[in-house]
């Protein structure tokens with residue numbers, strides 16, 4: 210409500226008064242870091258799908274481009290089959306397409322997000338999948354998998370890395386982009402190094418940089434090659 214009040218300094222001063230209940234709604238981004246269960250996570254993305262692109266791009270979301278660029282650097286061709294896991298509204302697929310990749314499939318567990326991803330027209334096919342469950346994809350189907358902003362406590366768990374690797378062909382690539390909280394807190398960096406020591410993968414690239422610079426959040430990009 211706008212109230213006009215007389216003032217000693219100015220003939221009239223305008224005071225903006227927000228009544229209880231008129232407080233601006235909290236945006237979705239902050240809520241993301243408080244999600245605890247799969248059910249909360251799914252409900253969150255179903256509700257966020259409509260405004261996700263707007264909120265995330267106003268914070269200069271850097272990971273899709275960083276991940277696509279890193280993948281392009283190690284990929285032998287742009288004709289390879291890429292699966293964008295947790296593709297969301299398609300920002301990660303758009304970045305892959307901008308980097309020249311032509312055969313991009315996408316999957317996510319949120320139907321509303323997949324509807325948004327369809328509108329980007331960069332995916333060859335899109336399908337519903339919960340990456341914490343067994344994936345209904347034959348082993349060694351893809352040349353590369355991209356997982357941008359999806360590994361997190363209540364999202365896709367670190368254990369799913371093995372599942373991602375299962376669907377990648379031998380010598381294929383996995384690019385991961387995630388924010389610093391999960392890299393450290395969920396020991397994703399340690400898990401990757403353990404996979405490397407076990408001899409399942411070769412860690413080709415690991416770089417700290419921007420994640421959501423508009424919200425002052427940094428993040429990691431890693432490129433792994435399956436042995």
Ligand SMILES: C[S@@+](CC[C@H](N)C(=O)[O-])C[C@H]1O[C@@H](n2cnc3c(N)ncnc32)[C@H](O)[C@@H]1O
Pocket residue numbers: 250251254272273294295296297298299300301316317318319322338339340341356357358359363364365
């Ligand atoms: C932060 S968004 C990232 C979307 C996209 N990759 C991007 O960079 O804009 C996280 C996405 O992961 C999806 N997601 C979370 N948990 C998942 C799960 N267990 N299986 C599949 N998708 C999941 C969400 O629905 C959401 O679309």
